[in-house]
Amino acid sequence: MNTQELIITWATPVFFLLIGIELVVAKLRGRDAYASNDAINSIGLGAISQLVAVFTKLLSIGIYAWCAEHLALFRLPADSVAVWVGALLGYDFCYYWLHRMGHEVNILWAAHVVHHQSERYNLSTALRQTGSGALLGWVFYLPLAILGVPVGVFVAVALIDLLYQFWVHTEQIGRLGWFDRVFCSPSNHRAHHAVNDRYLDRNYGGILILWDRLFGSFVEEDDADPPVYGTRSPLRSWNPLWANAEVYWRTAQDAWHARRWRDKLLVWIKPPGWRPADVAARFPRPPFAMPGERYDPPLPAPLKFYVLLQFALLLGMVTHFLGITAGAGLPTLLLYAIWLVLGISVLGALMEGRRWAWWAEGLRVVVLAVLPPASGRWFGVVHLDGRIALAFALVFGLSALALAWLRGSARPARARLA
Numbered sequence: 001m002n003t004q005e006l007i008i009t010w011a012t013p014v015f016f017l018l019i020g021i022e023l024v025v026a027k028l029r030g031r032d033a034y035a036s037n038d039a040i041n042s043i044g045l046g047a048i049s050q051l052v053a054v055f056t057k058l059l060s061i062g063i064y065a066w067c068a069e070h071l072a073l074f075r076l077p078a079d080s081v082a083v084w085v086g087a088l089l090g091y092d093f094c095y096y097w098l099h100r101m102g103h104e105v106n107i108l109w110a111a112h113v114v115h116h117q118s119e120r121y122n123l124s125t126a127l128r129q130t131g132s133g134a135l136l137g138w139v140f141y142l143p144l145a146i147l148g149v150p151v152g153v154f155v156a157v158a159l160i161d162l163l164y165q166f167w168v169h170t171e172q173i174g175r176l177g178w179f180d181r182v183f184c185s186p187s188n189h190r191a192h193h194a195v196n197d198r199y200l201d202r203n204y205g206g207i208l209i210l211w212d213r214l215f216g217s218f219v220e221e222d223d224a225d226p227p228v229y230g231t232r233s234p235l236r237s238w239n240p241l242w243a244n245a246e247v248y249w250r251t252a253q254d255a256w257h258a259r260r261w262r263d264k265l266l267v268w269i270k271p272p273g274w275r276p277a278d279v280a281a282r283f284p285r286p287p288f289a290m291p292g293e294r295y296d297p298p299l300p301a302p303l304k305f306y307v308l309l310q311f312a313l314l315l316g317m318v319t320h321f322l323g324i325t326a327g328a329g330l331p332t333l334l335l336y337a338i339w340l341v342l343g344i345s346v347l348g349a350l351m352e353g354r355r356w357a358w359w360a361e362g363l364r365v366v367v368l369a370v371l372p373p374a375s376g377r378w379f380g381v382v383h384l385d386g387r388i389a390l391a392f393a394l395v396f397g398l399s400a401l402a403l404a405w406l407r408g409s410a411r412p413a414r415a416r417l418a
Helices: 003-028 036-055 057-070 081-104 106-116 134-147 151-164 178-182 186-192 210-215 240-257 261-269 277-282 301-324 330-352 355-375 386-417
Strands: none
Touching (some): 036 057, 106 134, 134 151, 240 261, 301 330, 301 386, 330 355
């Protein structure tokens, strides 16, 4: 496990502690801050982004390291306070432009949209991250490599910038006076996540909101126009794979249907929502209207408890995955990551009420109840002693029984509704 993965892994319990505190504070204030399905979807997407990051280091860090080694104009010392401060400011400046272009260029929005899809605004939203951001995001940080910012310093300030942004995703902290005028704050970032006309495509700063004030993209939160969260093309799904693919797929469809080759290219680089005239005429989409209610398909309480428990177990496996990345082979890591992503996706399908999800989840828990104890190993890497093998058999065997009971109890309810 590298330093970045180690810090994120150790920070995760802190994140969940703060999420718990926010939930309690919101309950005491009588506010509806969380829904379990939305929080599972957001946190699951964050977990998937960490899984994907293991395989995209070559893009996110490798190219930067090569440029810093071969193209740097200066050799900046890694032990200089001035270099660290300058690197953090430089990183935040580059992040501002990546973030801004993520709202102004459709192919970048296709990656960034994941972070905006939640129709709630809480600390779990901060963990909701894209799985495809590394494909093009690295380009915006190359100026730091060319200036000679050492790789270790770059990785550290990137992590600082990312961790800072966690706490601003909350409605439980109000205005902060002078702080709101200088830094990205909860108030400023609430406006950024809103779909209201007043707030759309504003407040891109990561740590400093001064960049927005300097480049004309700042807007202040207005109590007379409370932020409404989400996107102007609502996801309306708990499927994390679709969350990551949605805009890519719709853009690819428009590119396929466009008659002119020029439009087939422009649809990727124009602002989100732009469509060729001939495509918009043949395949019209309804105009945007402010949402009246959040996406929230009904979920019986016993099934909700089951999904929460299985999701917690999956998060434990994600932590284990990050812990073995240094010693496991690529095929093992790929299979393990695919297994985890599919598990998170199946739970999302259960929350949507998909019929096939019952069978897929049943297969998943039966495999976990039988294969690891039978083989004595977990994905060919970790040896399971008798107690751990027995725990697998008991936990997931009981899960299979509970799922069968839940499935049986759901049938009469559907019959009564019919």
